[in-house]
Every structure is written in C-alpha cells, then in structure tokens.
Amino acid sequence: MEVTAVDVHLVPSDAALSGYGLNGYLVVRVHTDAGVVGVGEAGTWAYLEPTATAVETFGRYLVGEDPLRRAHHLDYCYRNAHFRGGVLRGALSALDVALHDIAGKHHGLPVYDLLGGRVRDRVRVYVHAFGETVDDLAGECAAAVDDGFTAVGHLSPLLDEPRDEPYDETHAARQARAEARVERFRDAVGTDADLLLELHRRLDPKEAVPLCRRLERFDPLFYEDPVRPDDLDATARVARATSVPVATGERLTHPAEFGALLRRDAAEYLRPNLGLVGGFTGARTVAALAEARYAAVVPHNPLGPVMTAAVLQFAAGTPNVPLVEYPYRPRLGAAPRADLLVDGFDREGGHLLVPEGPGLGITLDESVLEQPYEPRAIETRLGADGSVVDQ
Structure with missing residues (x-):
C-alpha cells in the first residue's frame, strides 16, 4: 500500500459555538492506492494557513511511501532539518x-x-464554559450539571473579556474578584462536578501563587497554565507553592518538553494536544513518561470533531487518562462543527462512548470541507497603558 495524495482543508468554525479567536479547523486527508483514506486534524488553530503549507510540504514526501510506517515518517520529516516549532509539529501531528x-x-x-487495546469502555469528559461575565460562566456550570456532565473546564476566574477592551485592574481587585467568581462557580455545581480552572498564562509566579492559595478552599481539580510556558522553572515555582495540582502543556510541541516538566515536578496533569505534540505517536510517549511518575494526561482539545474522535481513541487505549476536553457548550447543547461528521458521538451522562469502527471510527461529510474559510485576524489584548496582556 502506498500514499497517492495528501489534501488539506481549512474549515470555518461555527461563530456561536467556537471559542474566542478560534475561527476554523485544519483537516487533512491522506489517500492510498488501496482506496483507504485517513483523516487527521492539526492543533495550531491560530495559525492554520502556514500549517496548511507545511502539510503540503510533508505531503510531497509521503506520496509513494508506505502509510503504515507511521513513527518513521514522523521522525524522518521532523529530523530532516534543525527547525522546530508549532507549525511544523502541527502539520506532522495531523x-x-x-x-x-x-x-x-x-x-x-x-x-x-x-x-x-482498550482500557476503558467510555471516556469521562469536561465541557467548556465561555462567558464575559460571572453570571454567564456560572450559568454554563449549572447547565453542564443539569445535562449530566461531571466536570467543567475552560473556566477562567479572570474572565474572557473582549480583546479590544483595555485591561485595567489592580492586583488586589484581581485577586478578590477571581476568588469571588470561583465561589460562584462552586456554588453553581456543589460537589456534583469538578472545576478545572483555566488561567490562560495570564499571571507571573508572584501573582499566581497568592491567587492559587486563595482558591484552594474551592477544591478545583487543577489549576491550568497559571504562567507562560516559556520558562518551565516558573511553572515549577507555582506548583511547589500550592496544594492545587497544576496542569499545563497545551503549547508544548515535543515529548521531551513534557519530560522536562516532570523532572521539575512542575505539573500533575499534562495537557498534550494530539494535533501539536506529534499525533498518537508523540502523545503515547508523553503518556508513558507521565505514567512512570504517577502523573495524569488530560488531552487538550478545543478543536473539531476529527480531533475529538482521535482523543477518544487515545483515551480508550491509554491507562492514565482520567478525563478529556470536549468543546461542548452546555447552554447551547452542541459542540462545534458537529456537521463535519455523518454520525456524531454517543454520550451517557458525563461520558462519551468510544467509536468502535476501524481507524478513528468516523465518516466525514465531505461537503463541509468545501465551505469558504476566512483567515483569522491578529488581535492581542492590551493593558490600559498600551502594553501587551496575555489572554
């Protein structure tokens, strides 16, 4: 069997269902002379156009190759030259x-x-809470519990306000308001759901440590991305200073980076994106590293249904995956671009059932691949003084 063609499609998002700034999905199809077609999805949602170009570059190499030599092709392409980064890894992951x-x-x-082989029959998921006000987020939390889910994430104590609004808040106000918001979240769900708090890399250790200590009494499952990922030692400083487990890894692109996190005891929950860390091949390495240190893996997945299918297969075959991210909006009752699949995912309460068909177990509605896509604009939030603010 040989690869005969590789094509890449940029699919527009659902405006009402996508997260802030996420305006599309990159879907790859690999064709073979046996008539077997494989599908994948990249995780570089902010930079889909350059990732698509990288897919085309690696696709030219794959044509004529044996598609079953998966690990070899990933290694061959990545080590071809000394360049690194998200665009290359995103393309190779898809x-x-x-x-x-x-x-x-x-x-x-x-x-x-x-x-x-299968280690679980169904996969526990956490769903997304989006909103620009605490009422919005608390409402999403309550709706999730009413719908049978047992975990709510993408839950920001600092809110996800419009990026065109200058950020202006004192340290004392930010700490107090964040604590009050998490209290509202906990009140909305009681102990019927776990809270997965998402900081989106918006703090430095000197800010993250006191905030995390204030939030310990609400018993969150984890505290995600309190600081930017560039300095792993900074994440380790936060992890050492609090009893709340730290989760991180969605911006890391190679298993070796996760190994460095684990050696520093910087995280108890690792968040690899199968569309960024090297697909199943890279994510399995991350999971093995984590399992040896009793750490858990919670795949990052704010993406489309192709990636959700991949994440379910990964969780079904990997022991140390207690739950996965599922970009379902409780109050809207839907996940983004569900129409990309002919058949959706079956759910029982807070779990998704794992598709049992061959491969990913899904069939694409290929007509959706042809819908027009508009590139994402670069819009970074600024502070009141005009300097860059992470969000």
Missing part, C-alpha cells in the same frame, strides 16, 4: 493522526487496538 486512521482501517481495528 498527518500522524491520519496515518493511524489508515492503519486501523487497513487492519480492520479501531485505533485504540493499535495502542495496546
């Missing part, structure tokens, strides 16, 4: 997912059987 889909279809097995 292709790795597609090659696993081909392998499963070729052997008549779901991907989880290629990873060692």
Whole structure:
C-alpha cells in the first residue's frame, strides 16, 4: 500500500459555538492506492494557513511511501532539518493522526487496538464554559450539571473579556474578584462536578501563587497554565507553592518538553494536544513518561470533531487518562462543527462512548470541507497603558 495524495482543508468554525479567536479547523486527508483514506486534524488553530503549507510540504514526501510506517515518517520529516516549532509539529501531528486512521482501517481495528487495546469502555469528559461575565460562566456550570456532565473546564476566574477592551485592574481587585467568581462557580455545581480552572498564562509566579492559595478552599481539580510556558522553572515555582495540582502543556510541541516538566515536578496533569505534540505517536510517549511518575494526561482539545474522535481513541487505549476536553457548550447543547461528521458521538451522562469502527471510527461529510474559510485576524489584548496582556 502506498500514499497517492495528501489534501488539506481549512474549515470555518461555527461563530456561536467556537471559542474566542478560534475561527476554523485544519483537516487533512491522506489517500492510498488501496482506496483507504485517513483523516487527521492539526492543533495550531491560530495559525492554520502556514500549517496548511507545511502539510503540503510533508505531503510531497509521503506520496509513494508506505502509510503504515507511521513513527518513521514522523521522525524522518521532523529530523530532516534543525527547525522546530508549532507549525511544523502541527502539520506532522495531523498527518500522524491520519496515518493511524489508515492503519486501523487497513487492519480492520479501531485505533485504540493499535495502542495496546482498550482500557476503558467510555471516556469521562469536561465541557467548556465561555462567558464575559460571572453570571454567564456560572450559568454554563449549572447547565453542564443539569445535562449530566461531571466536570467543567475552560473556566477562567479572570474572565474572557473582549480583546479590544483595555485591561485595567489592580492586583488586589484581581485577586478578590477571581476568588469571588470561583465561589460562584462552586456554588453553581456543589460537589456534583469538578472545576478545572483555566488561567490562560495570564499571571507571573508572584501573582499566581497568592491567587492559587486563595482558591484552594474551592477544591478545583487543577489549576491550568497559571504562567507562560516559556520558562518551565516558573511553572515549577507555582506548583511547589500550592496544594492545587497544576496542569499545563497545551503549547508544548515535543515529548521531551513534557519530560522536562516532570523532572521539575512542575505539573500533575499534562495537557498534550494530539494535533501539536506529534499525533498518537508523540502523545503515547508523553503518556508513558507521565505514567512512570504517577502523573495524569488530560488531552487538550478545543478543536473539531476529527480531533475529538482521535482523543477518544487515545483515551480508550491509554491507562492514565482520567478525563478529556470536549468543546461542548452546555447552554447551547452542541459542540462545534458537529456537521463535519455523518454520525456524531454517543454520550451517557458525563461520558462519551468510544467509536468502535476501524481507524478513528468516523465518516466525514465531505461537503463541509468545501465551505469558504476566512483567515483569522491578529488581535492581542492590551493593558490600559498600551502594553501587551496575555489572554
């Protein structure tokens, strides 16, 4: 069996369902001379156009190659030159997912059987809470519990306000308001749901440590991305100073970076994105590193249904995955671009059932791939003084 073609599609998002700034999805198809087609998705949602170009570059190499040599192709392409980064890894990750889909279809097995076999029948998920006010977020939390979910994430104590509004808040006000908001979130769900607090890299250690200590009494499952990912030692400083487990990793692109996190005891929950860390091949390495240190893996997935299918297969075949991210909006009752699949995902309460068909177990509605896509604008939030603010 040989690869005959690789095509890439930029699919527009649903305006009402997508998160802030996420305006599309990158879907890859890898075709073979046996008629088997694999699909994958990249995780570089902010930079889809350059990632699409990288997919085309690596696709030229793949044509004529055996699609079953998945790990070799990832290594061959990544180590071809000394360049690194999210665009390259995003492209290779999408292709790795597609090659696993081909392998499963070729052997008549779901991907989880290629990873060692099924370790769970269904996968616990956490859903998204979006809103510009505390009332919006508390409402999403309550709606999630009413809908049977047992975990709510993407839950920012600092709010996700419009990026065109200058940020202006004193240290004391930010700390007190964040604490009051989390109290509202906890009151909305009681102990029926876990809270996964998302800081979006908006703090420095000197700000993150006192805030996390204030939030300990609400018993969050974890405290995600309190600081920017560039300095792993800074994340470790926060982790050492609080009893709340730290989660991080959505911006990391290689398993070695996760190994460095673990050596520093910087996180108890690792957040690899299968569309960024090297697909199934890279994520399995991350999971093995984590399992050896009793750390958990919670895949990052604010993406489309192709990636959700990949995440479910990964969780089904990986022991140390207690739950996964599912970009479902409780108050809207839907996940983004569900129409990309002919059949959706079955759910029982707070769990998604794992598709049992070969490969990823999904079928694309290919007409959706042809919808017009508009590039994402670069819009970074600024403070009241005009300097850059992370959000």
